[in-house]
Amino acid sequence: MFRTRRLRKTEGIRRLVRENQLSVNDFxxxxxxxxxxxxxxxxxxxxxxKRWSLDTISKELDEVVALNIPAVILFGIPTEKDEVGTETxxxxxxxxQAVRYIKKNYPSLYVITDVCFCEYTSHGHCGVLCDNDxxxxxxxxxxxxxxISHAKAGVDMVAPSGMMDGTIAMIRESLDQxxxxxxxxxxxxxxxxxxxxxxxxxxxxxxxxxxxxxxxxMDPANRDEGLREATFDDExxxxxxxxxxxxxxxxxxxxxxxxFDRPIACYNVSGEYAMVKAAAxxxxxxxxxxxxxxxxxxxxxxxxxxxxxxxxxxxRILNK
Ligand code: PBG
Numbered sequence: 001m002f003r004t005r006r007l008r009k010t011e012g013i014r015r016l017v018r019e020n021q022l023s024v025n026d027f028x029x030x031x032x033x034x035x036x037x038x039x040x041x042x043x044x045x046x047x048x049x050k051r052w053s054l055d056t057i058s059k060e061l062d063e064v065v066a067l068n069i070p071a072v073i074l075f076g077i078p079t080e081k082d083e084v085g086t087e088t089x090x091x092x093x094x095x096x097q098a099v100r101y102i103k104k105n106y107p108s109l110y111v112i113t114d115v116c117f118c119e120y121t122s123h124g125h126c127g128v129l130c131d132n133d134x135x136x137x138x139x140x141x142x143x144x145x146x147x148i149s150h151a152k153a154g155v156d157m158v159a160p161s162g163m164m165d166g167t168i169a170m171i172r173e174s175l176d177q178x179x180x181x182x183x184x185x186x187x188x189x190x191x192x193x194x195x196x197x198x199x200x201x202x203x204x205x206x207x208x209x210x211x212x213x214x215x216x217x218m219d220p221a222n223r224d225e226g227l228r229e230a231t232f233d234d235e236x237x238x239x240x241x242x243x244x245x246x247x248x249x250x251x252x253x254x255x256x257x258x259x260f261d262r263p264i265a266c267y268n269v270s271g272e273y274a275m276v277k278a279a280a281x282x283x284x285x286x287x288x289x290x291x292x293x294x295x296x297x298x299x300x301x302x303x304x305x306x307x308x309x310x311x312x313x314x315x316r317i318l319n320k
Contacts, residue, residue, distance in 0.1 A: 020300045022299055022314065024067065024068050024318050026299065027305075027307075028073050028308075029064055029073070029307075030049075030309060031073070031098075032051040032203055032204060033075065033098040035079045035093075039053035039056060040052060040053075043202060044202070045203075045274050048277070048309075048313075049273075061102065061105070061109070063312060067315040068319065069311050069312070070110050071112060071156075072102070072110075072111060073307060074095060074099070074111065075114050075119060075203075075204050076095035076098065076119060076120070081121060081122045083123070084117070085117035088115075088117055088145075088146040088149070089145035091149050093149070095113055096149055097153075099113065099150060099154055100153050100154060111157075112155070112186065113150045113159065115150065115158050115159060115160040115162070115171075117162065118162075118208070123208065124207050124208040126162035126216060127139030127143075127164060127216075128142060132211065136164050136165055137166075140167065140170045143160060143171060144174035148178050157183065158171065158185055158186070159187070159188060160185070160187065160188060162188075163213075163216040163217050163218070167187070167236075168185060169236040184240070185240075186241075187233040187240070187241055188244055188267070189256075190229050190243045190244070190256070191243075191244045192217055192218045192219070192220050193218060194244075194248075194269070194271075196270065199273070200271075203270065223251065223255065226243070226252045230256050230259070240262060241262050241265070242266060243256060243265070243266045243267070245266075245267060245272060246266040246298050246303070247272050249266075250301040253266050253302045253303050254301045256302065257302025258302070265304065265306070266301075267307040268294070268295065268308040272294070276294070288317070292314065
């Protein structure tokens with residue numbers, strides 16, 4: 001008889017044959033930074049996650065640094081929105097201020113910016129509108145302006161999330177020309193039009209005011225197309241390829257891991273976080289164990305990097 005149970009008998013042997021381990025080094029923690037003062041507002045559908053203004057955020061950053069989490073990804077919530085998202089390339093906008101503040105006060109923390117327009121446009125779509133749809137190439141021109149402004153503020157890495165074609169090429173070329181050849185890009189390469197972003201859109205005030213994002217984000221039915229998207233980002237020079245969401249797309253994470261010689265990231269999104277929190281609150285699941293098991297599954301699928309709202313909680317367990 002094949003006795004596979006021999007290697008499961010005690011924790012000692014289980015540790016020896018364990019194939020994958022989570023580490024705090026894998027995590028990027030998302031932060032919502034809001035323009036204004038005195039803001040520390042919990043997001044109702046994401047228990048434990050808050051919006052911060054720059055005069056309160058040190059509380060959160062102190063914790064992140066103390067837990068040894070290497071990186072944060074920033075989302076900006078501006079007071080002014082307009083048709084095209086002009087505030088995204090304001091050198092004194094909330095993102096730019098946040099980058100400068102964090103790099104000055106927490107120099108060891110690696111700061112990534114989410115590069116998009118949906119939190120900044122009056123209509124909530126991820127770019128410039130034309131005939132009720134996002135105009136790809138007009139949006140690229142503004143993306144370049146936004147990225148240069150983040151670079152000037154001192155960001156460590158940019159992560160364009162809008163799913164416009166040609167994004168990586170445009171950003172790489174603009175950064176190189178502006179004197180930032182060493183600034184890396186993490187592409188939201190395979191990003192699906194997902195219902196799992198629901199809580200985030202409340203958190204960031206970024207729900208589209210009409211329609212949806214299906215003309216730019218991917219159809220959840222498609223797998224081969226994910227490889228195509230990742231191929232373009234890879235060839236255009238993305239340094240890291242990301243899959244988003246994570247849990248329902250573990251097959252895609254594995255596809256990218258096997259097909260590309262780049263670090264692979266995944267985004268464990270707001271809805272995935274909210275589901276675990278809600279069920280745990282009801283006592284229906286063991287929230288801590290489900291959290292660790294699902295993060296581990298992303299790692300096993302092939303993710304080298306995990307963007308997750310669980311980063312602090314998981315780090316507390318891993319640091320023990
Ligand atoms: C911006 C953006 C979104 C998320 C990350 N960047 C929202 C969207 O595409 O609608 C979602 C993150 C989450 O749900 O946690 N384009």
